[in-house]
Amino acid sequence: MVGTGIGHDITAVLDEKGSNTIVLNDYYESEVDSYQSGKIRYPFDDLEEGVHTLKLQVWDVNNNPGEAYTEFVVANDEQFALDHILNYPNPFTTNTDFYFEHNKPGLSLDVRIEVFTVSGKLVKTIDGKYLNDGFRVGPINWNGRDDFGDNLARGVYLYKLNVKTPLGEHAEHYEKLVILK
Known part of the structure; x- marks a missing residue:
């Protein structure tokens, strides 16, 4: 179950800008027969070309937070990278x-x-x-x-x-x- 507590949503912050915080609860799908893992599929539209960062924050049922960071590159659709x-x-x-x-x-x-x-x-x-x-x-x-x-x-x-x-x-x-x- 996600988003069960105040401030305990699955969130992502794009490019370290708090104004770019995205609530991802509706995009989470748990793995079959697992309460410990799942996938988040969120479509980012209209991102500028270049390097971007994403910080993901989640909470477990015991109110323990977890964070992960990743970096990705947006390239022109014509350019395979x-x-x-x-x-x-x-x-x-x-x-x-x-x-x-x-x-x-x-x-x-x-x-x-x-x-x-x-x-x-x-x-x-x-x-x-x-x-x-x-x-x-x-x-x-x-x-x-x-x-x-x-x-x-x-x-x-x-x-x-x-x-x-x-x-x-x-x-x-x-x-x-x-x-x-």
């Missing part, structure tokens, strides 16, 4: 997971992650198709092995994230990862 690209853990010894955010929810994305040595030799390619109703993709797990199944040596590697939409849009981004063995 990637953000918050990372692998975790980094550095890693045996396995790591790749994550990223994008601005095209509801589309099936073709994802390719290519891992290179610092000298530019391609050692691993990970391909997959991902359909999300949200903006985040991951985890995409990698066991630290090359395309032949051999363990890679410890050291610094580069990876290229390449993402394509069914509409022909594509974006790519480079990051570093470290293997410790």
Whole structure:
């Protein structure tokens, strides 16, 4: 049950402006057979392009408050964008997971992650198709092995994230990862 006490609504504050406080009670949907988790789906309209912040505050049935913060990017509808690209853990010894955010929810994305040595030799390619109703993709797990199944040596590697939409849009981004063995 949400919004059961005075001042105990689910609220969001956009861009740290108290005048942008939004009551989200009507947008909350609990997970099936769970009283501990759920989803909030709220349509933000007419946001300016650029980086925005959102602070979410909720209350449990024992009057304990909880807060969460997130940052997101609004891009032109014509422009496919990637953000918050990372692998975790980094550095890693045996396995790591790749994550990223994008601005095209509801589309099936073709994802390719290519891992290179610092000298530019391609050692691993990970391909997959991902359909999300949200903006985040991951985890995409990698066991630290090359395309032949051999363990890679410890050291610094580069990876290229390449993402394509069914509409022909594509974006790519480079990051570093470290293997410790």
